[in-house]
Amino acid sequence: MKTKLSIITATLLGTTLSLQAMQFQTIGYQAISMGGAGVANSSGSFATYNNPALLAKAKYDVEIALGGGLSTHDHGAGASMQSLEDSGFLDTVDKASNNVASLTQSDVDNLYTGKDVILGMDGNSVELSPQAYLAAQISNFGIGLFVTSDAVATANVDQAYDQLIFENSGAYWLLNEDNTLTASNVTDYQNTSMEYAFSNGLTNTQVKALAIAEVPIAYATDLDVGVGTLYVGGALKYMQGIAYTETFKIDNSGSAANDKVEQQSTSFGVDAGAAFTPSFLNDFTLGVVAKNINTPSFKITETQSVDVEPTVRVGAAYNITESLHIAADFDLTKNKTFSTTSDSQMLGGGLSFAPTSWFAIRGGLMQNLDAGDAAGVIYTAGLGIGLKWFQIDLSGQMSTKNESVNGTSYPQYAKANLALISRW
DSSP states (O other): OHHHHHHHHHHHHHHSTTOOOSSOOOOSHHHHHTTTOOTTTOOSTTHHHHOGGGGGGOSSSEEEEEEEEEEEEEEBHHHHHHHHHHHTHHHHHHHHHHOGGGOOHHHHHHHHHHHHHHHHTTTOEEEEEEEEEEEEEETTEEEEEEEEEEEEEEEEOOTTOOBOEEEETTEEEEEOTTSOEEEOOHHHHHHHBHHHHHHTTSSEEEEEEEEEEEEEEEEEEEEEOSSEEEEEEEEEEEEEEEEEEEEEESSTTOOBOSOOEEEEEEEEEEEEEEEEEETTOTTEEEEEEEESTTOOEEESSSSOEEEOOOEEEEEEEEESSSSEEEEEEEESSOBOOSOSSOOBOEEEEEEEEEEETTEEEEEEEEEEOOTTOOOOSEEEEEEEEEETTEEEEEEEEEESOEEEETTEEEESEEEEEEEEEEEO
16 A cells, blocks of 8 residues: 555656646745735736736736645545555455465454445545746736646545455455455455455546646736726736546555556636725725636547636735735635545635735635535645845645544645745
């Protein structure tokens, strides 16, 4: 199982290094650390991604940002796989396959406990989402390279194969919980044996990834509408995508089921955004952005395509003082993911406090409103240090709900991001 986990993790990372998911990904050190809020307060290099209208609200003539990050989300499969690895379940399966009569009672207990874990994994998944970006805002224009991804490994467990029947030298044996053996037959072995399902790929782990590297050119302008200022902007994006699927056996062989499909294709996307600041409250901004409004399509095989559906997010931001401001975002659309247990519809917000020009600290909360996501409320935080022409910023997110394996707890969801920012 350790080998299996290493292969799946390496496959996800290697396949999605340059890609985007279907949900509205949180991009930018400020948005990541303020509960995902960026639609009304990303008035710099990240406006190109979060809301191009905010390019017309930029504080500096030029801002350049370089960075990246990684998020992990355990939808149940990660903890199960880790518990099986720690218990040596598959090693015990191999031992029984070689000589079922050699098993100890401890081995039998391990197999029966692991059997329940395997059967309970069906449909559960673990998700990795790497990101990387190079973004620039020059006056009211924005350009960049935004690389995001959504890659999920999902357990597919055939519930009919729930018996511990092993084949030893042409004989078939059903292993009982008291470490006794009952004679079986080839028909029961081929129709119900968990060992048979493992070795023939009937119970497996399927890896899916949709990834897109997008290169946008964005522009925004501001309009005096009497009661305030309206900012409007848009982005035209060249997009290169990679769709990937592969199925792995759940055994110690580390082998795949020979169905690997990796397809590259290109498309174009259109984003549009707007923001409004009322004349009677010029420290307050409302924003809305629609991404991929033309539904760009990418091939997943030579004959099949997947559509990246439009996503719409609204946000608000308010400068309480010159050094303290608050912001919040909400997804109007419920966005599809590769996880079979949940979609994505985020609500979140946070505070930013910058008492000096060289130091900023931020914090916030966010949550996926889809009932299938068990991660709960997610804490977010960030810290920026440096002069405006060179700043280092570290931001992160962590869920309140944990998974536990052998007494060790870890968050179901976590994200880390490092960015370098320069402004003139």
